[in-house]
Amino acid sequence: MGINIKEENILVRMEQPGSAYQLAVFRILLGLQIIYSSSAMIFDYVQQVPDISNTKNIFPGLLNQWVDMIAVPYLQPITQVLGIFLVLGLFTRYILPVLSISFLLLFSFYFSRHNAPHPWLYIWFPLLLLNFTKSSDALSLDKLFGLLKPLHGTSSKVYRWPMEIIAAWMAYIYVAAGMAKILPIYKGLKWLDGGTSQDMMYHRFLYSMDFYLFKHPFFDYTQNQWIFIALSIASIGLEFFCIMILFTRRCHLAIFILLMVMHFFLYLTGVLGFMQLALILSISLIHPAFFEKLFTPQKLKTSSV
Amino acid sequence: MRWIKEIGFAFVALTLLFTILQTDQLFHYFQTIFLFKIFVLVSIPVIVLWLIMTIRDYLRRQGIFYYCIQKFRSLSIPSGAKYIIVIVLLGNFIAIGLGKQRYPFYDVGMYRWPKEYMTRDKTVYEVKYYYLHGDDYKILELRKESSLLLAEHFGWRYSNDIAYATTYFHKGEKENFEYLSHEMKEKGVDTLWAGVHSFNFETHELTFDPDICHAINVNQTADFYYGPLYIPTYQLEKCDGH
Numbered sequence: 418m419g420i421n422i423k424e425e426n427i428l429v430r431m432e433q434p435g436s437a438y439q440l441a442v443f444r445i446l447l448g449l450q451i452i453y454s455s456s457a458m459i460f461d462y463v464q465q466v467p468d469i470s471n472t473k474n475i476f477p478g479l480l481n482q483w484v485d486m487i488a489v490p491y492l493q494p495i496t497q498v499l500g501i502f503l504v505l506g507l508f509t510r511y512i513l514p515v516l517s518i519s520f521l522l523l524f525s526f527y528f529s530r531h532n533a534p535h536p537w538l539y540i541w542f543p544l545l546l547l548n549f550t551k552s553s554d555a556l557s558l559d560k561l562f563g564l565l566k567p568l569h570g571t572s573s574k575v576y577r578w579p580m581e582i583i584a585a586w587m588a589y590i591y592v593a594a595g596m597a598k599i600l601p602i603y604k605g606l607k608w609l610d611g612g613t614s615q616d617m618m619y620h621r622f623l624y625s626m627d628f629y630l631f632k633h634p635f636f637d638y639t640q641n642q643w644i645f646i647a648l649s650i651a652s653i654g655l656e657f658f659c660i661m662i663l664f665t666r667r668c669h670l671a672i673f674i675l676l677m678v679m680h681f682f683l684y685l686t687g688v689l690g691f692m693q694l695a696l697i698l699s700i701s702l703i704h705p706a707f708f709e710k711l712f713t714p715q716k717l718k719t720s721s722v
Numbered sequence: 723m724r725w726i727k728e729i730g731f732a733f734v735a736l737t738l739l740f741t742i743l744q745t746d747q748l749f750h751y752f753q754t755i756f757l758f759k760i761f762v763l764v765s766i767p768v769i770v771l772w773l774i775m776t777i778r779d780y781l782r783r784q785g786i787f788y789y790c791i792q793k794f795r796s797l798s799i800p801s802g803a804k805y806i807i808v809i810v811l812l813g814n815f816i817a818i819g820l821g822k823q824r825y826p827f828y829d830v831g832m833y834r835w836p837k838e839y840m841t842r843d844k845t846v847y848e849v850k851y852y853y854l855h856g857d858d859y860k861i862l863e864l865r866k867e868s869s870l871l872l873a874e875h876f877g878w879r880y881s882n883d884i885a886y887a888t889t890y891f892h893k894g895e896k897e898n899f900e901y902l903s904h905e906m907k908e909k910g911v912d913t914l915w916a917g918v919h920s921f922n923f924e925t926h927e928l929t930f931d932p933d934i935c936h937a938i939n940v941n942q943t944a945d946f947y948y949g950p951l952y953i954p955t956y957q958l959e960k961c962d963g964h
Contacts, residue, residue, distance in 0.1 A: 422725055422726075423725075428790065428793040428794060428797065429793075431797055431799070432797065432798070453878075453881070454881070456878075456879055457879055457880075457881040457883060457884060458876070458879045458880050458881070458884050459881065459883045459884040459887065462884050462887060462888075462901055463887070465897050465900075465901050466887070466892045466895055466897040466898055466901065467892075467895060467897060469891075469892075472823065472825060473823070473824045473825070474824060474825035474826070475813075475824055475825065475826070475827065521826060524825075524826075525825050525826075527883075528825045529825075531883060531887055531891070532891075533832070533883055533886065534828055534830065534832055535882070535883065536883075537825075537826065538826075538828055538830070541826045542810055542826075545806060545810075546803065546806070546807075548802075549799070549800045549802055549803035549806070574798075578797065578799045582803075582807065589814060589830075590830055591830075593814065593818050593828075593829060593830035593831075594830040594831070594832075594833075596737075596740070596818055596829075596830075597818070597821065597829050597830055597831030597833075597834040598831075598833065598834055599737070600737065600740050600741060600744055600821060600834075601740070601741040601742075601744045601745055601821075602737065602738075602741045603741070603758075604834075604835075604836060607836040607838075608834075608836040610836070610838070610839045611839050612836060612837040612838045612839035612840070613833060613835075613836050613837045615837070615839055615840075615842070616837040616947075617833075619842055619846060620846070620946075620947035621947065622846055622921060623846060623848040623850075623919050623920075623921055624848065624863075624864070624865040624889055625865070626865075626866075626869065628921075629863065629865075629866045629869075629872055632928060633926060634923060637923045637924065638842070638846075638923055639841060639842040639843065639844050639923045639924075640841055640842075642839050645839060687865070689865070689868060689882040689885065689886070690881075690882035690883065690886075
């Protein structure tokens with residue numbers, strides 16, 4: 418059974434029927450993640466410890482100074498409150514532009530002080546994209562209060578393209594992570610010798626979930642190079658495999674399962690935080706028909722009759 | 723099949739191009755390392771050939787790039803979204819190509835730098851803060867605290883990122899200790915000390931040594947991830963007094 422890229426690629430899929438419920442579920446989960454991330458103690462913390470990051474952003478210096486010196490105490494509650502509005506789907510069209518700006522500025526401060534890509538990497542673009550979508554056409558107070566006029570059907574293609582773009586975003590994150598490991602090529606060959614995996618697993622063991630839960634490592638991290646080589650090859654292989662998201666839907670389930678296995682293993686060995694973000698983006702890998710069946714049980718009954 | 727060939731060729735050419743772009747001392751290596759010189763001399767014709775073929779295909783209205791651009795332009799999605807998608811695509815493409823980040827454009831390269839594989843010491847050490855709890859002691863497990871199910875002291879706002887910062891990124895700084903100390907005082911813990919946690923990968927022996935002077939010695943001598951831990955002045959003074 419060959420893959421027909423011309424018929425199954427993401428650009429073709431964008432014009433197929435979607436699900437208002439799928440987009441709404443994504444909106445709600447993204448909103449919950451934004452509330453959680455913007456409420457974190459890290460914002461108080463990074464204002465108290467020295468700034469040792471050397472990161473750059475695209476914003477002008479004056480804006481960065483304003484965010485750094487004045488805006489953070491305001492941006493944090495604004496992002497939290499607007500996150501709640503996003504979850505509820507209330508005034509969605511109006512709050513989304515403000516939320517996108519406040520989120521981007523708040524996390525530019527976070528990144529400038531704390532050189533880590535989560536959670537903002539997974540969130541910022543899907544959030545920006547929601548500005549152009551009808552994400553509150555279902556499961557929202559906007560709909561309940563009649564503040565918007567939803568489309569007649571919940572399976573229009575206007576609900577599909579945002580989810581496909583988010584799937585493409587997921588592909589970018591993992592393929593770029595794979596590229597970064599092999600580039601430049603001469604360094605990539607070194608990466609595959611397993612030393613990076615060993616260094617991480619060995620040094621993080623006493624602070625890992627594996628240690629907290631089981632007190633035992635999976636194997637002896639001081640040797641067994643072949644296992645570290647296998648883990649390194651498997652991680653790069655999986656990251657590159659995610660490019661299949663762009664060409665066909667047929668690999669979505671395999672990609673989802675493998676990514677969850679990888680993130681769960683990383684979670685146990687001391688790389689926390691990425692799994693829940695990957696889970697949120699994975700909503701885009703589920704077929705829209707699943708959400709239609711889930712939220713409109715009558716259709717299921719009718720079709721089964 | 724033609725598309726697969728095109729994608730494969732694009733991947734090879736871009737990998738070569740990005741390797742050249744990401745080599746900081748390109749001309750130095752070119753002059754001093756013969757193998758690198760060969761690599762560059764082979765890469766350039768491959769990249770140029772790929773560019774010529776791609777442009778030729780586009781002008782002939784064929785090939786995957788022509789298809790993608792035309793199909794994308796014809797999609798019935800809001801034009802604002804199209805512009806945003808193109809800007810983000812280009813921004814991230816440049817970030818990946820140069821191997822550099824400029825928030826929010828990112829090369830996703832947090833684990834990009836290789837560490838050498840080596841046969842390591844069978845015992846791994848970690849200097850951790852602990853506090854006295856009656857006649858016993860309790861270790862302040864900074865990363866466990868970020869798990870909602872396992873946390874003992876901090877609430878849900880102590881997320882993974884702050885756990886990473888307190889455990890590794892800022893572990894050697896006085897301000898990190900002061901922040902943790904302040905948080906623990908609010909939970910009724912007056913004094914934090916540093917002790918040595920160790921695990922032997924061969925025997926699976928796990929120990930925690932609360933001896934404050936031993937912790938100071940180990941902290942100065944052992945090889946630690948992100949360097950040594952900040953040890954409070956009162957611990958150093960108390961140990962000096964002994």
